Amino acid sequence: MDYSIFLRLINSNMIQNSVVRISCPDAKGLVHKITGVFYFNDLNVISNQEFVEPESLHFYMRSEMSGLVDREKIINGLKGILPKEADISLNIKRKKKIVILVTKEHHCVSELLIRNYFGELNAEILAIIGNHDGLKNLCSRFGVSFHYITADNISREQHEQMVISKISDYSPDFIVLAKYMRILTAGFVKHYPNKIINIHHSFLPAFIGANPYKQAYLRGVKIIGATAHFVNDDLDEGPIIKQDVLHVDHTHSWQEMAQAGRDVEKLVLAKALKLVFNDNVFVSGNKTVILE
Amino acid sequence: MDYSIFLRLINSNMIQNSVVRISCPDAKGLVHKITGVFYFNDLNVISNQEFVEPESLHFYMRSEMSGLVDREKIINGLKGILPKEADISLNIKRKKKIVILVTKEHHCVSELLIRNYFGELNAEILAIIGNHDGLKNLCSRFGVSFHYITADNISREQHEQMVISKISDYSPDFIVLAKYMRILTAGFVKHYPNKIINIHHSFLPAFIGANPYKQAYLRGVKIIGATAHFVNDDLDEGPIIKQDVLHVDHTHSWQEMAQAGRDVEKLVLAKALKLVFNDNVFVSGNKTVILE
């Protein structure tokens, strides 16, 4: 085998299997001009989706390409034809790195650990941090580091500082709140813009706050749900990535609603993460644009 | 044909195809005692459902029977074995009588008119009242009376008084708000306890109030819904009968959400009404118990 080609690849910034993401104000001919850059660089576009948000007239485009990519040349080519304020990224497709925060409930982190173990997560779980230690044994069964950081006897800020410090040891791409039952301060959230994904156990914006299943039971709803969203500001208020629901009836106690809801929660979180890890999700103000 | 049997039926208070509904505090042996009354009256029970609400320990039971029923004897038999505060009803199965209130949107009332026309509604539409007259032509095509009562230039109370007066001409069993876009006063609602069914164009309790689809769009939800409920108090707050949902994404403008939502609205309303008209729905505080 001739390794010189790989050396040339490294030397020339050329990479394989990449995703280009562009967002900018809309203008006439954008698709033509952008695909022109791809075409004249002899790229093989596998798939291509674009969307113009009608209210803001903002343009979003995601292109997936196979073959060798000269990163600098493409980026410069795109900069030459796009407005200055355009947000352009070109990334080789790779497994994202994540840290997961948990409390006591296992169902979401179990789902992620299993997918991670079988290589189906499109991410690598670097570590799991718990403010309780009940899930340590589960993590150890899968050989994943578990860090117990109790919040007892310290202030919220002190606890968050310890969590931030531990996260920084791993430099993850994303932080996943897999039923992490603590309210995060604005200070914590600002560290990780568009990088924290939470699963909320209700169909947001219904039942914001504590014990949504009990709230749902008391209101007598006939459907319960779960919501995966970015945490950028107040908890339960960020851009929604994925939602799903489940029919219930008068025979369900709120504990039974919670039990049934767990299956929805874990799948909604897993599906949202799949989209995020595959670079399908754009944040557009308080909403998401999902190009897949 | 020998008509004497019919005369005997009328004379003896005996009726066919009936539903017994019982609600009372729970006690040991209730099902045994109640079914005993049926058994010793030689009734053929087609179906039978019971439920005990765990929080209130309240017992609900619905029994459907074919064959001849001696109303007085059954009621007295049940009174003899049930607690004093028991709520007992025994009704022959029959089409309910309804009046529908509308504004401008047609989809819900169209659905009900079609079902009414083909005898599938398990109810008879006595009349339709609109605060706009745009749906008059549709109603006349089906030979259903339409009363236009404008709210222009009169107070809310005056308008409601006119509507109440018109409703009273028909003595309906139920009043259906088929996209009636006016807020009802507590005074109006009190006239018809557990008798007004509304369709709300959101997945309650999310997006209470005006223009829920626009609210949903602005919040960036990935699912929209509709809720049919009794109106007993504040609008949008009564016992929920039926809910259903629809997946949406970033490509939906709020107008497109509204358009797609209409199909959900009309079916949720139709299904809720089917349950109500079939005597399946018990109101239990702010919730419904549905025995079918």
Add this chain to the structure above:
Amino acid sequence: MDYSIFLRLINSNMIQNSVVRISCPDAKGLVHKITGVFYFNDLNVISNQEFVEPESLHFYMRSEMSGLVDREKIINGLKGILPKEADISLNIKRKKKIVILVTKEHHCVSELLIRNYFGELNAEILAIIGNHDGLKNLCSRFGVSFHYITADNISREQHEQMVISKISDYSPDFIVLAKYMRILTAGFVKHYPNKIINIHHSFLPAFIGANPYKQAYLRGVKIIGATAHFVNDDLDEGPIIKQDVLHVDHTHSWQEMAQAGRDVEKLVLAKALKLVFNDNVFVSGNKTVILE
């Protein structure tokens, strides 16, 4: 008002609000080249979707444009850059013209008549043909022509010939089988390639043939469904456009399954037609590609 612009439009083949549909073998740079034709003709592309079928490597693209279009120039421009075998259409957006075939059941045709009446169908119902006359009264209420063509005492071919003859009076874009309970011959179907849309009352390919709800009941399924599809060959075998389902349980008789299924059938048909009438549906062998 200056009418000369309209005359110029007519004279120069220029039209407004158009849809371009292209299908051809895939090749590098197709999107760039096609959008180039749009760009250099100064067209305002509202939306644009493309798809490459991985098995056949066939390319599909749908573009919607506002503004004035020089039909001949665009078509010629596209022909210049596309392979010879490319299938290209450029159509002004307009209401499609349809003829509906029915038998006895009303729910699907009722849904279409209501939508037609309120201008929500994106089509115009030219006429309804029934092999029974039970739905004549309904049609007359909406002022739609109803033609009763009985199949009694004549051969299948004779009957179809009469139906074809009546359809030809109207030259419709599409023929909708709204619970038309007769098997069509290959001869009939060949007259209208990709032009006949049927609603089948099962989740195809389960329960092909007669009385699918009874088949479903006897098999003890927990879900029933409906399928809207093109009829190109054998009934129940053409390209599927839309499917949806409904949960059932052991308490449903097959008649109750049929009753519950009607709501699914009528909405699946309505949604499939919306896609077809909006030029979103491409037929790709025995499958559909839906670009919306």
Add this chain to the structure above:
Amino acid sequence: MDYSIFLRLINSNMIQNSVVRISCPDAKGLVHKITGVFYFNDLNVISNQEFVEPESLHFYMRSEMSGLVDREKIINGLKGILPKEADISLNIKRKKKIVILVTKEHHCVSELLIRNYFGELNAEILAIIGNHDGLKNLCSRFGVSFHYITADNISREQHEQMVISKISDYSPDFIVLAKYMRILTAGFVKHYPNKIINIHHSFLPAFIGANPYKQAYLRGVKIIGATAHFVNDDLDEGPIIKQDVLHVDHTHSWQEMAQAGRDVEKLVLAKALKLVFNDNVFVSGNKTVILE
């Protein structure tokens, strides 16, 4: 603590938290008579469901009771009032014992192992048998015995005999086929009537046989599904317990359908098992009656 009560319990056949299941030809007064046996034995009925299959006029009833139960007395009491051919069971509520058969795919067995580990399965996994050994490592992480019984170089009958022999070491209540990709002989199946539960990766009866996702892809369906069912006869033909579905479109390859379908499969299987393990499922010919 006074242990004499436990000795008395054991001596007198009295047990706690029990489920009575009755099936027999329907007759007037059955509910009254059965609940009479409960009432005069001073039992506290928590919940009670009955159903009469309209075609066969067969009666099914499930009653759940708290408190001490004199097994012999209750059974004799019920025998005294029920027809001779009645099928009566009275069982203390307990975790069922299961053996799981697997091949290569992990998603279903992973789901069950996780639930088992956290005590949420209402069953105990005694052992897992694989005709491949790829899942051995996973099982060992959860401390569950894995037996590798290859089918290489032996006949189907020989292999089944080895599997039956291994199963008999554990005497399980149920055998779960968690993506066991081998066809079972009639001989094998007869050993375990109503005791084998399979998950089939299609919406049965569509796509019986090998590679249903590929079949679904080639047919161009817009919905795929999964079916959990008893295996009593031919594979894919037994009484259906639970089904669910997932929407797909033209962009899904059959491999992507398979991937997306796995989430549905594992939840459908888990939900079906919950019903079976909770004694909610009656087999009625080729159908199931589910009383919960």
